[in-house]
Amino acid sequence: MRSLHDCPAPAKLNLFLHVTGRRADGYHLLQSVFQLIDRADRLHFDLRDDDQIRRTNDVAGVPEEQDLVVRALRLLQAEFARRHGRLPPGISVRVDKVLPMGGGLGGGSSDAATALMAANALWQAGLSREELMALGLPLGADIPFFLFGETAFAEGVGEALQAVPGPDCWYVVIEPGVAVPTPAIFSAPDLTRDSKPVKIADFSSHTDSCSTVGFGKNDLQDVAMRLFPPVAEAVEWLSSHGDARMTGSGACVFCAFSSEDAADQVLAQVPGKWTAWKAKSLKTHPLMKSLLQNQGVVE
Ligand SMILES: C[C@](O)(CO)[C@H](O)COP(=O)(O)OP(=O)(O)OC[C@H]1O[C@@H](n2ccc(N)nc2=O)[C@H](O)[C@@H]1O
Numbered sequence: 341m342r343s344l345h346d347c348p349a350p351a352k353l354n355l356f357l358h359v360t361g362r363r364a365d366g367y368h369l370l371q372s373v374f375q376l377i378d379r380a381d382r383l384h385f386d387l388r389d390d391d392q393i394r395r396t397n398d399v400a401g402v403p404e405e406q407d408l409v410v411r412a413l414r415l416l417q418a419e420f421a422r423r424h425g426r427l428p429p430g431i432s433v434r435v436d437k438v439l440p441m442g443g444g445l446g447g448g449s450s451d452a453a454t455a456l457m458a459a460n461a462l463w464q465a466g467l468s469r470e471e472l473m474a475l476g477l478p479l480g481a482d483i484p485f486f487l488f489g490e491t492a493f494a495e496g497v498g499e500a501l502q503a504v505p506g507p508d509c510w511y512v513v514i515e516p517g518v519a520v521p522t523p524a525i526f527s528a529p530d531l532t533r534d535s536k537p538v539k540i541a542d543f544s545s546h547t548d549s550c551s552t553v554g555f556g557k558n559d560l561q562d563v564a565m566r567l568f569p570p571v572a573e574a575v576e577w578l579s580s581h582g583d584a585r586m587t588g589s590g591a592c593v594f595c596a597f598s599s600e601d602a603a604d605q606v607l608a609q610v611p612g613k614w615t616a617w618k619a620k621s622l623k624t625h626p627l628m629k630s631l632l633q634n635q636g637v638v639e
């Protein structure tokens with residue numbers, strides 16, 4: 341196998357996100373439920389005749405050398421070399437972006453996770469899911485979740501993951517048109533950093549219907565709304581249709597619905613100045629069966 345084309349890198353929503361403390365290194369301790377949804381970037385991988393890792397298309401705002409996909413592939417290539425005493429062939433990768441950057445949808449992390457799964461298969465590198473998660477974590481706090489591949493209750497800095505049944509919902513997501521830099525939110529003096537820890541069971545008792553998906557809150561939301569007024573405007577608009585909240589460190593804002601029709605009705609009313617779309621919750625990562633579990637890969 342020399343190619344893997346059209347590999348999805350799905351977005352996530354943080355159904356709630358509590359900041360419960362801060363580590364000595366400045367990273368924040370979180371509790372969150374991560375939900376995969378069926379809106380995705382698409383990545384295409386081709387083995388090369390040399391040993392270079394190259395991105396073949398331009399991605400606005402992300403130079404090739406900084407792309408999390410390129411950096412993840414180089415990390416795995418070095419790990420392969422450490423284990424096998426030789427470099428595996430290089431990879432050309434094309435990244436078709438659909439997910440907005442700085443959107444709180446985890447796009448960059450998901451791209452990197454998809455790249456790790458694809459290269460692990462193309463190179464037959466044989467790393468376990470846990471080994472890929474450890475390799476990816478230093479590149480982005482959300483990468484382990486995408487490799488975990490199912491709805492998860494997350495603790496630590498987002499790397500301590502437990503599977504949890506999520507609600508089966510349709511989501512309307514509004515892109516407020518600003519990119520929110522994650523560090524700006526976490527470094528704000530007025531961020532709430534002392535939310536009381538919750539238990540998985542507290543969340544699980546709220547997952548039977550989409551109207552009660554509003555367990556907890558997003559502690560990053562007030563800061564993001566203050567620093568980025570378009571986020572506040574989107575929250576305010578969507579709140580008149582349900583329990584609207586921000587995902588991750590923003591900027592995107594979402595609301596859950598129990599049917600596609602209900603989502604469509606709200607989507608049709610979203611003011612034209614915003615990009616908005618609907619997405620369905622995913623129980624598992626679309627590459628889970630084929631790549632993550634090494635059960636043979638469809639080319
Ligand atoms: C908040 C979330 O969106 C939840 O999904 C993510 O944990 C953020 O993940 P991300 O955008 O991939 O962020 P990273 O690139 O890992 O971190 C960016 C910066 O955010 C801050 N950061 C991030 C995660 C975390 N648990 N505590 C932090 O304080 C740190 O200053 C870090 O340097």
Ligand SMILES: Nc1ncnc2c1ncn2[C@@H]1O[C@H](COP(=O)(O)OP(=O)(O)OP(=O)(O)O)[C@@H](O)[C@H]1O
Pocket residue numbers: 401402406407408409435439440441442443444445446447448449451452482519520522587588589590591
């Ligand atoms: N392949 C990539 N796709 C998107 N962003 C990338 C990529 N590689 C590096 N980046 C950098 O990562 C930053 C964050 O992008 P990303 O889409 O992951 O944000 P996000 O959705 O806010 O993530 P999170 O929910 O993890 O905070 C971008 O502004 C960009 O500089």
